[in-house]
Amino acid sequence: MRQAVENIDGWAAATTVLPAVVVERTQNPQHGDYSVTLPLKLARSLRQPPLVIAERLAGRLELPDGFAEVAIAAPGFINLRLLPSWLRAQLVPIKEAGTQWGRSSLGHDIPVQVEFVSSNPTGPLLFSHARGAVVGDVVARVLEASRFKVQREYYVNDKGRQIRLFGESLRARILDEPVPEGGYQSEYVRDLAQELEPRAREMSSSLDPRVLAELGMEQTMTSIREDLRRLDIKHDQEFLESSLYDGRWDGETWQELRSKGRVVERDGAVWFVTGADKDEVLFKRDGEPTYFASDILYHRDKLERRGFQRSIDVWGADHQGQVGRVKQALEVLGIDPARLQVLLVQLVSVKRGAEAVRMSRRAGVGITLKEMLDEVGPDPVRYFFLLRSADAHMQFDVDLAKQQSSDNPVYYAQYAHARLANVLAFGADAGADAGVSDLERLDSEWELELMRVMLRWPDVVREAAESLEPHRLAFYTDELAAAIHRFYKNCRVVTDDRPLTAARLQLCLAARTTIGNALGLMGVSAPDRM
RNA sequence: GCCCCCGUAGCUCAGUGGAUCAGAGCGGUUGCCUUCUAAGCAAUAGGUCGCAGGUUCGAAUCCUGCCGGGGGCGCCA
Known part of the structure; x- marks a missing residue:
């Protein structure tokens, strides 16, 4: 198909640099199946009317099998039509290909990672997480069908302040004490505490918050995996944030950034020098690394140590601000930032009856994924999310999704x-x-x-x-x-x-x-x- | 104030790096089951493609500026 048009290049090549030869599908079936707009694009440099160019080109076209007439249309299109007999003959290869029909080898086994969901292991998956889950999973499926070597990864934030608070909140619930400031007030944590109490007391008579956090994360991840399984989603790997801090990988990375003059200490904190108006904190005054610090280590790990050609991260739109700085840090580390592609999935609101409820991660309220799966089932959840482009805000109509009609x-x-x-x-x-x-x-x-x-x-x-x-x-x-x-x-x-x-x-x-x-x-x- | 996404039919949304149509579903109106599943098909009504300029032979699509909605801009995650 494309080669056919290449043949005419020789005819026009003498004049000027050719624009890319594009064979596109017609938008209107009346005009055939494919069209070429090259004459319109050449008109200026050849200084001839596009229709004349089109006619001369069309006369020289060598059509591959399957094409019937070539038609010229104003103001300068060359339209191609597929032969019905050719169309019919394609039924045979489709039948032979079976489940392989549609797959390609576009990716040439290039290793690619798709990282998605990555919700904190301190609470159940909310329905708002499901959109990113579906988008990430289907991106992975499509890449697999195109022969990329895909790994699905879940990045688990298993360290830091939130986890400490999680453990302390569990402890407080067990001891019937007040939940610490900024801690987890949710019913989920309350129930979890009750559930974990016997094992927790057995493992740590003093109810060490670290042990509790460990048990709580384990339990929570189990339920998250179960929710995802119901959506037919399974990650190949759960990557622990804590594993990035082995004293070598992190030390080496900070050293590298330091040697490039991109790290400074100021006000008791450690900063990444962006060169723009505002630097970014790597280590807080209390010595703990920020998420940004972990993101740098994490992406360097994927793209450098683990050898993925590309990392496709599916993030909620509320993380938009981080994209730029992570890419910048990667660039400083000598990693082509284009190898990180971030899909920002816009927010979802849920419509029930006439009422629309906005689901924001920050707001922390909302329906859990489990509740929604119980109510409408996995097929409508998946299909509805796929009926919207990821970068469009969307409204999920529960009543419609639920209708068996x-x-x-x-x-x-x-x-x-x-x-x-x-x-x-x-x-x-x-x-x-x-x-x-x-x-x-x-x-x-x-x-x-x-x-x-x-x-x-x-x-x-x-x-x-x-x-x-x-x-x-x-x-x-x-x-x-x-x-x-x-x-x-x-x-x-x-x-x-x-x-x-x-x-x-x-x-x-x-x-x-x-x-x-x-x-x-x-x-x-x-x-x-x- | 700066950055990102969005603004297309009553509603929910496709299309958008030019030409060759402004589209789908839902909702409205109206037809079609003696034959393989009517969870279907067909017809019809409904839109200055947010506004204003600009580039071009040609703009829903590209550029600029506004207006409106959402999200970000933390030593939060």
Whole structure:
């Protein structure tokens, strides 16, 4: 496809530097399947009208297999159309690829880490955490489908002031004393204290807050893992913040920054010199490192010591301010900051009835993920999050997600899959195999349209992987489901016409493969029956 | 004050590094089940793409400035 256009380069190369040759999909099917806008871009440097250029180029085009006519359209497009016979022939490779259909080797086994969720082990996952969890997981899935070597990591903040307060709060609850200033007042900690008390007393008769914090984190992580499991999310590794402070890695890193003149002591604290108007604290006056300090050690560890080419971090939008300074510190350490990509996931508000409740991490209030999973189930949670781009604020409509009815967009896609599965089962004996000649019977607008949509699937996966935009999968799935429903409505599959039946069953099989793979990449179930 | 995200149909949101259409779902109105699942299909109403300039043959899309909503700018996490 692209190579075909390269062939014309020689013709124009003499004049000037060529703009990139781009073959894009047409937005309007009336204009064919692909279009080239090169003539419009060349018009100025060639000093010829774009239409003339288009005609000369079109005449020289060597089309690869599968393309029918080349058309010129004002003001200077070259439009290409796929041959129906070529479309039909693609059903065979889709069938052969099966669950592999849509995968690519784009990533060439490059090691990439996706770090997501990373909620503190001092309380349950809130529903607001789930958006980042889903986005991170699907980014990981899409990268895996593009043959990146992906590791999913959960970064556990298991040290510092918050953990100390956590332990002290647990102790206070057990002893029925007041929770310390700034401590954890939540019901969760109260219940946890009660649950841990017998073991805690056994392990530490004095109820050492450190032991309590340890037990509490262990317990909390267990429940977090369980919540994530229900969303079909599993991390390969839980990385402990405390492991960064082994006395060598941290010492070496600070030494490196110091040698570059980027560390100063002032007011009893240790600062990273940004060179901008405001420096950043690395070590507080009480000697404890800040999160920023840990972030530096952590990302250096991933990108330098552990050898990941890229680290894709999924953060809440409220951490936006940290991106710049972590990247800056990495650069000082000689690490290309572009290797760290931060996906900022915007906040979620929950709509229940007519009421919208904003969920902010800071506000600390909100529905837990567990409660939401109990109420609506994992499929709507995943699908709804994927129906929004990560950088858009979104409103989660609980009532809609909960509806087991046609209004719920999840079912639209799942129903398309179930219908196909049903037809395939119904017609099993009639469609054992179809030859290429039979496939020629597939010539209605609905059948050809369905094929066109299916054939975009590999591009969708690739684009989602390149842009790190998992919502593209959901929008594609919706389109594909629409094409399937229209086909189903207008083309009776199982009839007395055996060859036609066989051909249509082949189409159903390919379509089910495609939508099944799409749902699978999103981690949404694809039922055979609804 | 500075930085980031958003502003597109009544509602929730796609599209946005130019040309080739302003779109989907929900909600409104109206049709379609003797045949493989109507959790579906089809039709219809509904929008100065926040405002104002600018660049261009062409701007929802790029630039500038405003307005509005959200988030950040801690020796908090």
